[in-house]
Amino acid sequence: MDxxxxxxxxxxxxxxxxxxxxxxxAENQQAQGRQLIPEETHQIPRRRLNDAAMKTAYHLQDEGxxxxxxxxCIRDLLMNKHPKDFDVATSATPEQAHALFRRSRLIGRRxxxxxxxxxxxxxxxxxxxxxxxxxxxxxxxxxGRQNDSGMIVRDNVYGTIEEDALRRDFTVNALxxxxxxxxxxxxxxxxxxxxxxILRMIGDPDARxxxxxxxxxxxxxxxxxxxxxxEPASEAPLKExxxxxxxxxxxxxxxxxxxxxxxxxGVESFHQLRKHDLLAPLLAQTADSLKNPEGYxxxxxxxxxxxxxxxxxxxxxxxxxxxxxxxxxxxxxxxxMKQLMEEDGMHTVPAMHEAANHVIGNQIRQTAIPRRFxxxxxxxWELQFRLPRRQGKRAxxxxxxxxxxxxxxxxxxxxxxxxxxxGLGKWWTDYQVQNPQIRSHMSREANRDEPTKRRxxxxxxxxxxxxxxx
Numbered sequence: 001m002d003x004x005x006x007x008x009x010x011x012x013x014x015x016x017x018x019x020x021x022x023x024x025x026a027e028n029q030q031a032q033g034r035q036l037i038p039e040e041t042h043q044i045p046r047r048r049l050n051d052a053a054m055k056t057a058y059h060l061q062d063e064g065x066x067x068x069x070x071x072x073c074i075r076d077l078l079m080n081k082h083p084k085d086f087d088v089a090t091s092a093t094p095e096q097a098h099a100l101f102r103r104s105r106l107i108g109r110r111x112x113x114x115x116x117x118x119x120x121x122x123x124x125x126x127x128x129x130x131x132x133x134x135x136x137x138x139x140x141x142x143x144g145r146q147n148d149s150g151m152i153v154r155d156n157v158y159g160t161i162e163e164d165a166l167r168r169d170f171t172v173n174a175l176x177x178x179x180x181x182x183x184x185x186x187x188x189x190x191x192x193x194x195x196x197x198i199l200r201m202i203g204d205p206d207a208r209x210x211x212x213x214x215x216x217x218x219x220x221x222x223x224x225x226x227x228x229x230x231e232p233a234s235e236a237p238l239k240e241x242x243x244x245x246x247x248x249x250x251x252x253x254x255x256x257x258x259x260x261x262x263x264x265x266g267v268e269s270f271h272q273l274r275k276h277d278l279l280a281p282l283l284a285q286t287a288d289s290l291k292n293p294e295g296y297x298x299x300x301x302x303x304x305x306x307x308x309x310x311x312x313x314x315x316x317x318x319x320x321x322x323x324x325x326x327x328x329x330x331x332x333x334x335x336x337m338k339q340l341m342e343e344d345g346m347h348t349v350p351a352m353h354e355a356a357n358h359v360i361g362n363q364i365r366q367t368a369i370p371r372r373f374x375x376x377x378x379x380x381w382e383l384q385f386r387l388p389r390r391q392g393k394r395a396x397x398x399x400x401x402x403x404x405x406x407x408x409x410x411x412x413x414x415x416x417x418x419x420x421x422x423g424l425g426k427w428w429t430d431y432q433v434q435n436p437q438i439r440s441h442m443s444r445e446a447n448r449d450e451p452t453k454r455r456x457x458x459x460x461x462x463x464x465x466x467x468x469x470x
Contacts, residue, residue: 033187034162034185034186034187035185035186035187035189035191036181036183036184036185036186037183037184037185037186037191038182038183039182039183042078042183042184042191044074044077044078044177044184046182048077049069049077049086049177049179050069050073050083050086050121050123051118051121052086052116052118052119052121052123053069053073053086053087053088053121053123054069054179055118056088056101056116056118056123056125057069057088057090057179058179059100059101060088060090060092060097060100060125061179061180063092063100065090065091065092065096065097066089066090066091066092066128066161067088067089067090067092067179068088068089068090068161068176068177068178068179068185069086069087069088069176069177069179070087070088070089070126070174070175070176070177071087071089071168071173071174071175072084072085072087072173073085073086073087074175074176074177074184075172075173075175075194075226078175078191078194079194079226085122085124086121086123087123087124087125087126088123088124088125088126089125089126089127089128089161089164089176090125090126090127090128091127091128091160091161092127093127093158094106094112094113094114094125094127097114097116097125097127098114101114101116103116103117103118104116104117104125110156111156112127112156113125113126114126127158128158128159128160128161128163128164129156129157129158129159129163129164129167130157130158130159130160130163130164130167131157131159131163131166131167161176161185161187162187165185165187165188165202166187166188166202166203167202168188168202169201169202169208169212169215169218170190170199170200170201170202170218170219170222170234171188171189171190171193171194171198171200171202172190172193172194172199172200172222172226172228173190174186174187174188174190174202175190175191175194188202193231197226197227197228197229198228198229198231199219199222199223199226199228199229199230199231199234200231200233200234201215201219201231201233201234205233205234205236205237206237206241209237209238209241209244210241210244213241213244213245213247213248214245214248214252214253214256216237216238216241216242216244216245216276216278217245217256217260217273217278217282218256219234219235219238219276220238220260220269220272220273220275220276220278221256221259221260221263221265221269221272223272224260224265224268224269224271224272225263225265225268225269227268235276238276238277238278239276239277242276242277242278242280242281243281245278245281245282246281249368250364250365250366250367250368251368253281253282253366253367253368254367254368254369254370256282257282257283257367258321260273260282261306261309261324262309262313262319262321262324263313264310264313264314265310266306266307266309266310267303267306267307267310270302270303270306274290281366282366282367283328283329283363283366283367284362284366285329285332285359285362285363286298286302286328286329286331286332288332289331289332289335290302293331294335296331296334296335297417297418297419298331300417300418301327301330301331301413301414301417302327302328304327304413304416304417305323305324305327305328305413306324308409308413309324320373320376320406321369321373322373322374322376322377322380322406323376323380323406323409323410325363325369325373325377326376326377326380326381326406326410327410327413329359329360329363329377330381330410330414332359333352333355333356333359333381334355336354336355336358336359337351337352337354337355340354340355348385349385352381352382352385353378353382356377356378356381356382360374360377360378376403376406379401379402379403379407380403380406380407380410383398383401383403383404383407384407384410384411384414386398387407387408387411387424387428388421388424390427390431390442390443390446391443391444391446392443393443394443395431395439395442395443395446396439396443399431399432408425408428408432411424411425411428412425412429427442427446430442
């Protein structure tokens, strides 16, 4: 049978677009069929495979379903990296898999998944998906849907392992590890791409980015994380289609921002986003400040903040989105504050609060920063204006503030980025390690440097004038 008239050929044309070049590329990938990469070739040590994930896959297979370790965990093991988590793909529907595992729960609606708990391990189990339009109607009639721009808004159309591989995003993420024969099943030449450091979108990149615009951010993130080169056809649409990210839910973009900037490769991710004009859809105000710095060392502070975050992650130290967003949005807030003071005549503190509300409000409309982070951002900014006031007992009170450490870190980053702060960062660095006597002396010395404020005398109630007639 001619491949163009076969059901598989029809499926490929739907998945990869209608252009002759895209169809030809897709059919070339399909023509390769399933490649089996034996254990002696891929050389993933069995001891590095997660026990809970293997138990999950074995149990699915024992019950008559297919079960494989899949995706990023296999990619990372092949690169001798430690996977953050392990995922399993199966032919069982979410409901069928749910019935097999006592400690499990179904999650999601747009993309239904099963979470299986083994002690501290949480294994995500996904049913094989087919192309969203390979079945116009499933049980509920709404398992696969797209909006007018081509974005997938519902993706619960189930299929085979071959279909599942072809609907994944990048070839290096479409590798399946079978626990029975310990082979890697490769349907998209992902094993070769991985060995050559190539990040390639499966299918027609333009169509796939329109299906889910977040894939563009994932392309930038994976290129940064893996040190891979984005294949030219996969790279070409990025600048043109970045505007589609405005249709993505802000909560989802916040989660993606954390993956981009708080996974240990934030600096390189930042460079990738700027290269492909993808920073503005995440941080429009920061992107605007980078283009129009107005004398502020914007880029230096952003890079210093990301370097600091990358270093802390490499040292297994905690990081918080509050500090990172406080740094990324510091100069947009400063610019807005300056505008309020010059144009509206507002004083420093009210202008700062008004600017903070404006900048954070705009950012929340892009990336839905939860209140547990937006409130500390405001506190970190407010402390930047309180840290110069060190006289008397103020320094001791400031050092006890729950946001002092984050505010101090931002102060140091500002100084190292080129802001002229008259040695304030060094003063606070020294103050934290001194004994109470020296601290008291430092506060007195700082008091001499503070401009004296003329104290307003409080007036008492007016005295009653004695009546001459009394």
